[in-house]
Amino acid sequence: MRLERRAATPPALLFAAPLLAVAFTLAITSLLVAAADAPVGRAYALLLEGGFGSRFAITETLTRATPLIFTGLAAAVAFRAQLFNIGAEGQLYAGALAAVAVGGLHGGSGLGAPAWLLFPLMMMAAALAGALLLLGPALLKSRLGVDEVVTTLLLNFIVLLAVSAMLDGPMKDPSAMGWPQSVALQDSLQLSRLVERGRVHSGLPAVLVLAVALWALLKFTTLGFEIRAVGANPRAARFAGMPVGAVGVKAALLSGALAGLAGAVEVAGRTGYVTLDMSPGYGYSGIVIAMLAMLNPLGVVAAAVFVAGMLVGADSMSRAVTVPTYIADVIVAVALIAMLVATMFTQYRIRR
Amino acid sequence: MNETLELLLAAPFWAAVLRIATPLILGTLGVLLCERAGVLNLGIEGIMVAGAFAGWLAVYDGAALWSGVAVAALAGAAFGLLHGLLTVVLSLSQHVSGLGITLLATSLASYAYRVGFPKVDSPPTIQPFAPMAWLPVPVLNTQTPLTLLALLLVPAIGYLLYGTPLGLALRTVGENPAAAEGQGLSVARLRIGAVVAGSALMGVAGAFLTLAAFNAFYFNMVNGRGWVCVALVVFASWRPGKALLGALLFAFFDALQLRLQQSGNGVFGVELPYQAYLMLPYAMAIVALVVVARRAAYPQALMKAYRKGER
Numbered sequence: 001m002r003l004e005r006r007a008a009t010p011p012a013l014l015f016a017a018p019l020l021a022v023a024f025t026l027a028i029t030s031l032l033v034a035a036a037d038a039p040v041g042r043a044y045a046l047l048l049e050g051g052f053g054s055r056f057a058i059t060e061t062l063t064r065a066t067p068l069i070f071t072g073l074a075a076a077v078a079f080r081a082q083l084f085n086i087g088a089e090g091q092l093y094a095g096a097l098a099a100v101a102v103g104g105l106h107g108g109s110g111l112g113a114p115a116w117l118l119f120p121l122m123m124m125a126a127a128l129a130g131a132l133l134l135l136g137p138a139l140l141k142s143r144l145g146v147d148e149v150v151t152t153l154l155l156n157f158i159v160l161l162a163v164s165a166m167l168d169g170p171m172k173d174p175s176a177m178g179w180p181q182s183v184a185l186q187d188s189l190q191l192s193r194l195v196e197r198g199r200v201h202s203g204l205p206a207v208l209v210l211a212v213a214l215w216a217l218l219k220f221t222t223l224g225f226e227i228r229a230v231g232a233n234p235r236a237a238r239f240a241g242m243p244v245g246a247v248g249v250k251a252a253l254l255s256g257a258l259a260g261l262a263g264a265v266e267v268a269g270r271t272g273y274v275t276l277d278m279s280p281g282y283g284y285s286g287i288v289i290a291m292l293a294m295l296n297p298l299g300v301v302a303a304a305v306f307v308a309g310m311l312v313g314a315d316s317m318s319r320a321v322t323v324p325t326y327i328a329d330v331i332v333a334v335a336l337i338a339m340l341v342a343t344m345f346t347q348y349r350i351r352r
Numbered sequence: 353m354n355e356t357l358e359l360l361l362a363a364p365f366w367a368a369v370l371r372i373a374t375p376l377i378l379g380t381l382g383v384l385l386c387e388r389a390g391v392l393n394l395g396i397e398g399i400m401v402a403g404a405f406a407g408w409l410a411v412y413d414g415a416a417l418w419s420g421v422a423v424a425a426l427a428g429a430a431f432g433l434l435h436g437l438l439t440v441v442l443s444l445s446q447h448v449s450g451l452g453i454t455l456l457a458t459s460l461a462s463y464a465y466r467v468g469f470p471k472v473d474s475p476p477t478i479q480p481f482a483p484m485a486w487l488p489v490p491v492l493n494t495q496t497p498l499t500l501l502a503l504l505l506v507p508a509i510g511y512l513l514y515g516t517p518l519g520l521a522l523r524t525v526g527e528n529p530a531a532a533e534g535q536g537l538s539v540a541r542l543r544i545g546a547v548v549a550g551s552a553l554m555g556v557a558g559a560f561l562t563l564a565a566f567n568a569f570y571f572n573m574v575n576g577r578g579w580v581c582v583a584l585v586v587f588a589s590w591r592p593g594k595a596l597l598g599a600l601l602f603a604f605f606d607a608l609q610l611r612l613q614q615s616g617n618g619v620f621g622v623e624l625p626y627q628a629y630l631m632l633p634y635a636m637a638i639v640a641l642v643v644v645a646r647r648a649a650y651p652q653a654l655m656k657a658y659r660k661g662e663r
Contacts, residue, residue, distance in 0.1 A: 002660050003443065036467045084447050144645040147586065149394065149447065151641065153579040154634045161634075165627035288455060291448055324466030329459030337434075337452045340444050348443075 051313025059198030071286025087152030089283025095260025130260020394450025397578030398457030403558030428555020
């Protein structure tokens with residue numbers, strides 16, 4: 001048995017592949033739900049209802065999806081250039097900390113600048129912090145050939161410890177009664193709410209614009225073409241005269257900046273300050289989301305909403321039936337693997 | 353400074369080094385087996401979690417400690433088989449499949465733990481491996497049999513890779529799969545076999561945490577150790593002996609930072625936040641990667657899928 005590349009993909013297959021992947025995922029995870037002694041149909045109904053079934057559910061899902069779109073885009077642009085940035089989690093925290101450093105310290109008066117000046121400064125600081133954090137591993141990769149997967153992964157642990165040290169020390173909120181949290185962001189820098197009685201904030205439309213912009217960048221610009229070319233075949237790209245190293249570094253700066261912004265937007269839109277549990281692994285989930293979206297920025301939006309819906313839905317489902325919330329992570333993991341296999345079969349077929 | 357020296361020469365310090373090194377030795381050997389055959393296995397972080405959970409659960413349910421180790425190895429092997437099928441048979445990206453395996457194994461272990469123990473405040477405990485007090489070797493007699501197993505596996509895997517036809521075959525599929533195929537070897541079988549065996553070792557590495565180092569299962573107990581193993585293999589130039597050395601070196605820095613933290617004297621009189629000490633081992637791992645980067649001899653076919661008859 002071997003695999004043979006298809007000359008052309010039948011349109012029916014292109015349509016059926018994701019559906020089969022979803023069906024497979026549901027089949028596998030329903031076994032797990034049954035193993036938890038819960039009624040499978042009711043559990044899934046509650047999951048869907050909790051994630052998408054009401055006005056409240058939808059606003060919560062969109063709130064959760066906002067940082068996930070940022071980190072998903074960060075992973076997508078890096079992976080497109082074959083730069084395996086697994087460090088979005090650390091970059092998110094670096095961005096969050098930078099945002100508070102610009103817009104929160106100094107007794108709540110900021111740098112003494114008006115909000116219209118401080119807000120862009122805050123966002124730029126966050127983007128810069130994330131970008132610089134990924135610049136090191138990207139340069140180490142292009143100059144010395146150090147594997148970026150391991151360096152970015154290890155940096156996550158270092159950054160989280162650094163954030164923890166900052167929250168205990170210079171950036172600690174003195175009024176938090178010993179709780180490790182940073183000083184709060186000024187009120188004038190908080191993002192506005194989009195709807196009444198919902199937490200969804202203006203970070204969402206902003207990231208949607210960014211998703212479209214990134215899609216256009218990859219599709220229509222020279223840099224986008226270079227990123228795709230380097231990602232598809234670095235040797236061929238080098239042969240065609242492209243500066244492969246420089247393209248990788250540019251993709252890294254973009255990716256790190258997006259992940260850094262995720263942190264700033266979480267702080268400005270939702271939490272108001274930095275804590276060590278502000279991200280339940282948004283950086284890692286971003287990788288999965290990018291993969292589910294086949295590295296397409298517009299697909300990232302849909303995949304992020306799906307993952308966020310599962311997370312929010314599982315939270316509310318686990319309150320009603322005896323299914324642990326971890327079912328959401330299992331669903332996402334199985335969906336990822338099923339999607340990868342399904343995508344492969346749209347490009348290859350089995351030959352005896 | 354004298355105090356620090358005394359501390360470094362004391363037996364308890366080296367006992368701590370060996371204890372910290374054990375899961376790293378097992379995990380690094382596991383990664384080494386996979387990568388020598390040409391397959392990156394980023395599933396290690398999750399496979400260690402699954403091994404830690406499965407081994408602990410088996411013992412909690414009444415199995416003997418060594419049966420728990422076997423169960424952990426089997427759990428690791430199962431995820432290894434999945435990774436092998438995805439990357440070798442279906443030629444999916446090794447990076448992505450590995451991260452998927454980590455996510456799957458971690459979430460399955462967490463889910464199963466919560467299904468089994470929905471409302472526990474403190475994690476249920478087991479009676480872990482006892483130290484080998486009967487052993488007439490100082491330092492080693494403070495360790496559990498799993499540490500001895502890890503140390504013995506180093507020469508064993510060295511012999512397997514460099515002294516047996518199977519080892520030569522494994523290294524060949526990792527360097528030049530087309531040549532291996534020409535010799536009549538099955539690239540797919542060898543690669544899947546290596547990934548399954550390597551993942552079993554990762555499972556045992558995880559089980560060391562629940563069955564020897566601690567006596568219960570905690571959600572974040574692996575805490576990046578798997579990723580460290582991936583770095584250590586590069587540092588070790590894919591050689592078992594150097595892998596042992598790398599694991600001991602990393603454990604040395606980890607034990608050192610713990611002692612420095614406890615001593616409360618700071619470093620050269622400078623007081624640092626405790627997080628700075630915790631960073632040390634991770635930072636050292638990155639430094640080690642950078643130092644060896646120029647002469648890193650990656651297996652030539654690492655991360656390259658092999659399809660029969662395709663060039």
